[in-house]
Amino acid sequence: MSTTTELLAELYTEAAPTGLLDEGAKREIRRAALTAVCVPGYQVPFGSREMPVARGWGSGGLQVTLAVIGAADTVKVIDQGDDAGVNATNLRRMIAGSTGCAESADTRDATVVQTRHRVPEEAMTAEHVLVYQVPVPEPLRGVQKSVAECGRMHAEADYSAMWVSLYEDLVRNGMITRTTGYPVLVAGRYVMATTPIPRWDVPRLHRSEQLNLFGAGREKRIYAVPPHTEVTPLAFDDVPFEVELAPGARCRLCGSDDVFLVEAGTRGGYLCSDTEWCARVRAGDADLEGHRERAPLHLRPDPARRARATSPATATPRPQRVRPPRAADAPEWALRVDGLGKVFGPLAGGDAGATVTGTGPEHATAVSPATGAIVAAWDVSFDVAPGEALGVIGESGSGKSTVLACIIGDEVATAGEVRLAEVDGGRTEVLALPASARRLLRVDTMAVVHQNPAVGLDLRVSAGGNIAGRLTAAGWRGYHDIRRRAAELLDRVEIPLSRMDDAVRAFSGGMRQRVQIAKALATDPPVVLLDEPTTGLDASVAAGVLDLLRGVLAERDMAAVVVSHDFSVIEALTDRTVVMQLGRVVEAGLTDQLFHDPHHPYTQRLVAAARR
Known part of the structure; x- marks a missing residue:
């Protein structure tokens, strides 16, 4: 019985030169991509039929690739950093066979690179278009389930819930543990999920030379990071952003310590995630000095810089905000x-x-x-x-x-x-x-204390995290400042500071109301x-x-x-x-x-x- 890949190969062999996407679908995707380039980080909806491709091939990325590639291009496909895997090989052949373009496993030769999980270790240039297969495009999905509310939050740049999720991660773990999908602020406006790439690759998006196009097929969304765009990881002012790196780890094959490494399974040790780069290092065909300059080594984990959850019992109260004196012509009422x-x-x-x-x-x-x-x-x-x-x-x-x-x-x-x-x-x-x-x-x-605390609080979040939501919405970006302020307020409303990091759903009704009062008072x-x-x-x-x-x-x-x-x-x-x-x-x-x-x-x- 024929495999899915063989059936698709037969379809492409017999298809017209336009391949699986007709010209109407291509125009729709190109228009969405152009809009996405004009509004960096904004998710642009597009209309196109589902692609009948194998699981793991990424229909969104494939649609974008087929819409932007031409016969004069050269395509490279990366699957989990690997160019020679079954998915990567079959996708590359399918795209080349459908569009008449050339194919290559060498980043330097490629003009369009379709990727799942990695940005190549090789330096990207203005001649490259990097297309990402996106599994989860919505950065707010983890904190907000309503699609309409996510749209409102993006429109109003209301990202306090995202900051609270980072705060809670720091409280629980002493560090932010997110790997793929780390949230970034694009062009100073939209928060974007960096799915599917790991934290190691996030700095590569900042003022990149290449055009980055993200395609989510299931949600029918396209978004982009154009060349030379500011891309800033969300991080508290006093808790620096870190990339993943195991202390002292090196690739077992090529010896590199300035690349994204993955565990080598049952054989132990680590290997380069980017198999092309690893092979070229071993062959002596890589610019090691240039690569080391580009590598985010200055963002390696440093336990000395990590947040140590401020002990609520010893927290130093932050000075209460003093409002300026009332103007002589100010009304007598508030x-x-x-x-x-x-x-x-x-x-x-x-x-x-x-x-x-x-x-x-x-x-x-x-x-x-x-x-x-x-x-x-x-x-x-x-x-x-x-x-x-x-x-x-x-x-x-x-x-x-x-x-x-x-x-x-x-x-x-x-x-x-x-x-x-x-x-x-x-x-x-x-x-x-x-x-x-x-x-x-x-x-x-203007603050509100609701009759039902469940309306004014997020019961899934800690008492301190609820207060952090109001403070981050008001522009606070210091993790320790937020901790101190939350401890001060909770102590004032007689919440035991030992419960500061407990989820509010575990509190009694009276304690929930006290937390809601503390949250209302957070910004004076x-x-x-x-x-x-x-x-x-x-x-x-x-x-x-x-x-x-x-x-x-x-x-x-x-x-x-x-x-x-x-x-x-x-x-x-x-x-x-x-x-x-x-x-x-x-x-x-x-x-x-x-x-x-x-x-x-x-x-x-x-x-x-x-x-x-």
Whole structure:
């Protein structure tokens, strides 16, 4: 019975000169490749049918090679560093037979090199195109499963989750253990996975002479690193990037110690991964001096430079960030909300005013008689000064959480304005900003403590890693600085520092809430929003969280908005309070006054319930 290779060989022998790819498919791939060259590191989708090739041949790399190669080219194929393996040999013959190009196992003779796993040890030149067969193109796949969310993260350069994965690796192992797929920043913009090459080859991408084209067939993505492009491995400022190298290891055949080496299996020792280079060294046909200058020997592992996980117990607290003094013309408030409204459902003739008519406490309904829409909140206004805590109280369905969701950007407000003194002195209307800009505000301007800690935390990540996520999003790049800051915050919220490196999923509900509070405070935001911070906690645990919040809010000059249905929580934490019922503010004033002398019947019921 014929093998797959023999069947394919027969197809190519009988095929037209265009081979397996027709001209339409070639044009599609070339257009994608040109776009990828113009936007280095960006994954460009392309449309092409699957290639009927053997397992391990790399359909994405093969499609790119067949689209860019011509009869005047010479093709070389590397499979795991080997030119003479079954896959490499058959691919090389298939490409040559399909396109009419020449074939060679010598990098110096080749113009197009298709590779799986290695960049050749021979110096690449401007005459080379290096095509990679990519198994996993998405660098964020390990930290984010949603394809749509990965796209958003790339669009907004939101790579904090990637930094957290490096942080966690350092905590667990004292070094970053990633091999293939080490993340790099391309042209200062996109984080790219270097799959399939090992860390040893990553420095070869930086300002390379050759054009690098990456093809992922299954995901139908092409991306590129053009010649002379900046390619920087992600690494903390105080933990240098390292390549793989076993101390004292040399190739058993040629004696090289400045190449990527692989273990020699049952025979022991090490061998050059690049079999062509090894053979040429033994034959005396290699530029050893030039190769040693190119080799990333300065990036060899050095235990003295490695991160030693800072002991949380002995961590030196980092000085707290001191905000500049308020300008003379700065507003007295840190957060101001004017006429905020949210309607879920259709508007009557596009008119929000007509839609809300007939709703609210006086009508005992939040359902619009005109359209059936839900008027979750309407005409809500308040402001909060630095160092002040404002309570927003109401029963479930009163609209208090909807107001908070509109402020932080989880919901799109139907009407109203939100301003932050930290944003353009309060002149900019925050709700009018693009969603990406509003998400950035949640990094160091406005923090949120959610009712459910699972919303505000990554339960798979350690307590310190969750704080590291917020700090790296704010631009922190010092591993030890991050460790010290995380230890300081966790100690402040009374998390035992012995648990700093434990996954949050192993924590109790009260401990998770404390970690979420520590994360919210990490960048000293001027505004913090707390949504039902003690709901779902046992009474004793809730009391501890309230004590913690009281102390934190008292010692930091930040504005806080506390949303709760429990008047005892509001009384414990806030200075002023607004009371909401069926989407409207029905009463507002000093918290003590509202608690001791409520005027509105609804407020009186809430106070009576709190006193029972």
